[in-house]
Amino acid sequence: MEKRNGLLQGTLDMLILRTLLSGAAHGHEIGKHIQRTTNDFLQMQHGSLYPALHRLEKRGWVTAKWETAPDRNREFKYYRLTPRGRKQLLVEESQWKQMAEAVARVMWPAPEES
Amino acid sequence: MRWWRRKQRDEELARELQCDLELEEEEQRERGVSAEEARFAAMRAFGNPTVIREQTRAVWTWNWLERLVRDLKYGARTLWRSPSFSIVSVLVMALGIGATTSLFTIVRAVLLRPLPFRDPGRLVMLYDHFRHDQRGDGFNTVAAGDYRDWRAQTHSFEDMAAMRGYGGIISGVQSELPEVVQSAAGTANLFPLLGVSPVLGRTFTDAEDQPEGQPVVLLTWSIFQRRFAGDPSIIGKQVHLDTKPTTVIGVLPSWFTYPDARIQFWLPYWQTFSPGDYGHADHQSTVVARLKQGVSAAAATREVSALQYQIHLANASKPVAEDVWWRPMIDDLAKNVRTPLLVLLGAVGCMLLIACLNLTNLLVARSATRRREVAVRGALGGSRIVLICEQMTESLLICLAGGALGLLLSLASTYWLAAHWRNLPRAESVHVDAWVLTFTLAIVAAAALLAGLVPAISSTGRGLLSGLRDSTRMVGASGARARLRKTMLTVEIALTVVLLISAGLLFKSFLHLRTTDLGCRIDHVITMKFGLPEIQYDTREKIVRFHEALLERLRRLPGVRGAALVSVPPGAGFSFDRVFSVLERPAPSYSLQYEAAIFTADPQYFSVMQIPLLRGRVFTEHERLSNDHYIVVSKTFVDQYLAGNDPVGKHVRVDWDTKPEVYEILGEVGDTVNDTTKPIRPTMYFPILSGIPDRTSEATIVAYTSADPLTMSMPIQRQISALEPELPVYNALTMDQILGKNSASQGFASNLVLAFAALSLLLAAVGLYGVLSYLTTQRTPDIGLRIAVGAQRSQLLRLVLVEGLRPAIVGLVFGVAASALATRLLRSMLYGTRPLDPTTFAAAASMLVAVAVLACLIPAWRASRIDPVQALRTE
Secondary structure (H helix, E strand, O other): OOHHHOOOOOHHHHHHHHHHHOOOEEHHHHHHHHHHHOOOOOOOOHHHHHHHHHHHHHHOOEEEEEEEOOOOOOEEEEEEEOHHHHHHHHHHHHHHHHHHHHHHHHHOOOOOOO | OOHHHHHHHHHHHHHHHHHHHHHHHHHHHHOOOOHHHHHHHHHHHHOOHHHHHHHHHHHHOOHHHHHHHHHHHHHHHHHHHOHHHHHHHHHHHHHHHHHHHHHHHHHHHHHHOOOOOOOHHHEEEEEEEOOOOOOOOOOEOEEHHHHHHHHHHOOOEEEEEEEEEEEEEEOOOOOOOOEEEEEEEEOOOHHHHHOOOOOEEOOOOOOOOOOOOOOEEEEOHHHHHHOOOOOHHHOOOEEEEOOEEEEEEEEOOOOOOOOOOOOOEEEEHHHHOOHHHHOOOOEEEEEEEEEOOOOOHHHHHHHHHHHHHHHHHHOOOOOOOOEEEEEEHHHHHHOOOHHHHHHHHHHHHHHHHHHHHHHHHHHHHHHHHOHHHHHHHHHOOOOHHHHHHHHHHHHHHHHHHHHHHHHHHHHHHHHHHHHHOOOOOOHHHOOOOHHHHHHHHHHHHHHHHHHHHHHHHHHHOOOHHHHHHHOOOOOOOOHHHHHHHHHHHHHHHHHHHHHHHHHHHHHHHHHHHHHOOOOOOOOOEEEEEEEOOOOOOOOHHHHHHHHHHHHHHHHHOOOEEEEEEEOOOOOOOOOEEEEEEEOOOOOOOHHHOEEEEEEEEOOOHHHHOOOOEEEEOOOOHHHHHHOOOEEEEEHHHHHHHOOOOOOOOOEEEEEOOOOEEEEEEEEEEOOOOOOOOOOOOOEEEEEOOOOOOOOOOEEEEEEEEOOOHHHHHHHHHHHHHHHOOOOOEEEEEEHHHHHHHHOHHHHHHHHHHHHHHHHHHHHHHHHHHHHHHHHHHHOHHHHHHHHHOOOOHHHHHHHHHHHHHHHHHHHHHHHHHHHHHHHHHHHHHOOOOOOOOHHHHHHHHHHHHHHHHHHHHHHHHHHHOOOHHHHHHOO
16 A cells, blocks of 8 residues: 555554455455455555555454465465454544544534634 | 574465465456466566565564674674784774773772672761861871760761771791781771671670770681681680780671781770870871761761861860861772772773774775675665664674673783782772673673774765766775775874873883982892880880890891881881971961971981981980980971071970970981872981880881892891791881882883883774775875886885875874873872973874884885886776
8 A cells, every 4th residue: 555645554454454354355355355445546555465464463453374265276365353353443443533533623624603 | 473483484475475466467367468468467566576575574573683683694704704804803802892891890899889888878987187288188097086086976977986007916826937917906896887797706895995905806817717727716715916815706707808908807996005095196097987877978077077176176286187077988998099090991991992993994994895885785775774784783793702802801801900909909899790791792882883883874975876986996085085084093193192191101100219219228228127026025125125136236247238227218108297396496376387207216227328417416326225305307307497597406396195305406317208109208317216105116127238138138037036036027128129119009000001002002003004005005006107107116105105194193293282181180190200291292202103104114115116017907
């Protein structure tokens, strides 16, 4: 994910966690999913994706396992959300909401009641 | 992450990326792209897999650590490739680090370590202080009476104890040899106050610490082991001290070597000295006090000072101090060595800096050869920090190796120093500990940083790209870097000059001490001290009879040209002082009271020692015995107190502790130097055994011999033991030895500084040579060209010489200027030498110039021998 897309630090982690909420996925799928869902607005850079995945794994928010893909006859490294990862997703989600609301209040202030 | 799992993790990562890459490729193909294009498209979408791997790996590993290990390996490889450079640099650093570590070890033990006593922070030493004291440091040992009153009448101290030195004789019992040993007397509360308990037995009781108390003695560990073979049954037994049967009551622990390691046993303070010592004028004791919790030393001293002023007023006619001074016990112990130690620490610090500068210079030279590589990597986008770190590892490696070797060197040298440095207090506590190791690590790190950063920054700096251009043409190294090297060389030379000059000054004053004019005969004189046991020699007649018999025997001895007795030989470094008045010339006020050193001598002393008689006469044999109150005074005495007028027939009143006595001056003799480190003192000579209230049972034989004086030592001792078999003789020293002994501690320090200066001169020479030969090598094509077009070799020689000597001369100028400031700190260590001694400055400067010329001449000569064809071919 490129910085020039204005993606805030840690946001990629949140997006990955959210993607994994609907089930296990391998790196390629995750990247594609985010790209597709944002209508290609977020171009997935693998140089950010893999470090992010490994970082999440190291923190224990996801686990990884080599599994055969159902549609291909090959093994991929599948990432799966852990209970801690689920909790983390909630935390990040609420933080993101607060932040978005805060930014919104500054950008589009409500008309003053006078 | 564990190291052994890293490889597995890495392979897994590669596999993951490969899988995803293949998937991407497949997907592209499925979209209908041709197989080949699909692969490229996949790669494009993916980016550089190696970079991804590296970035991902960073998540898992301590990346910097890995890089450090890699850099260290690289550094080690480059060092391995040029062994001579590496060995020289490691040795240079080892010397610098080793010397600094060893000095730090000593400084830590002597100046910084807490004393081994209970709660040492509250221990202070108290001293009598005379407000008008112009000599000495103002810290006068305390009169026993002062101590007694302080202890009884002040409230700021938890307790206060007194001690004083005592030279005792352990008599030979049952065929054992008698032995003169240094001992001390301490009050009963001394050991509890310090928090010292004996390992065997007990310390003194208050009942024993009385004039009429039971004679008891405490042994120190060293005599307990040495003379009593560590036999614990010695407790309760009797030994003969000064022929007096004395009960051994305890043994002190082995670490207890206070106030110095020579003390062999302790006696009760009030029991040891006569009631005459109890006054306020006999300043002979050292007082240690423990401050009450929460009371500051300053406040406590105010209280005791006020009391002392009252004592002074009550005894206005006697030399009673008006004031009390104090200092912490730890400073007290270190007072004599603080300055020499700090000077030495400064010297080794200088040397370490020189070693660092040398390494820096060598590394800068080497970084030049790697300039192209660095430039290429820099151009390809290598981060500057990474490049700097990589270069630093080389200096780090050298410093680590140097530090390890230096630590070994310092281990050896520290113990050698502690063992050979006479007068070093607390020498027993000198050892390498965690603090010292930490210190060594810290200086290794600092040295690595200092030596590594400059070349690293300079080689990755602004002119990075010019390195690419440069590297094709060797002519003229980049100007900025040559300047840098020259600047460092200048600093190095300046530091060396400072060291050389300091060392020169110390050495010169040491020579002065050895050759000083004592005002008397020095050659062929042997001195020997003895003290008659007061129990057997309790009357003046007995002592006189012994002295008479002894002198008669000695004068008849073949090889002895003259023999006499004196209380203290010249140059021995100590004397007893007395306050007095001249009846014909009263002092204007008490503050200007007259004070003179007191010597007792027999009439022949002056002729045997060739001390000139300037006016009047000396006393006769008869006057020596008759106690007719005649004295002889010295020239300084006459100049100072009689304005140079004829002293003969004038009268002097001396206030002894018991009663004042008046003496008539018979004559004036030349000055002798008593302490070579201090100005000449006005002196009064009393006839030995004229009955002055002095401990006259001690005397020193001075014998003028025809042969080597040391060979006369045994014959003289045999004469003594023929008269008194139990009488031990000590300090059998020639005058030369007395002088040497006096200057031993000073000589030791100056020898060390000299050694450091020689090492730094060597280091500076290495540095100068290294830089010059490097610069000359770089100019090889240039020189070749000059030769090819017909330049004279002598011209070239001059060119290279001038270029090389310029930083040396600039450094010399700075060095001399810095020395002028630095040598002021040496003032207290100098004797008979001014801090700005021109000959020393000149000698140091010329020595440095000589080394510089030599270091320039070799590369210059080599340059002038260059074969022009060869030189141009390197173009």
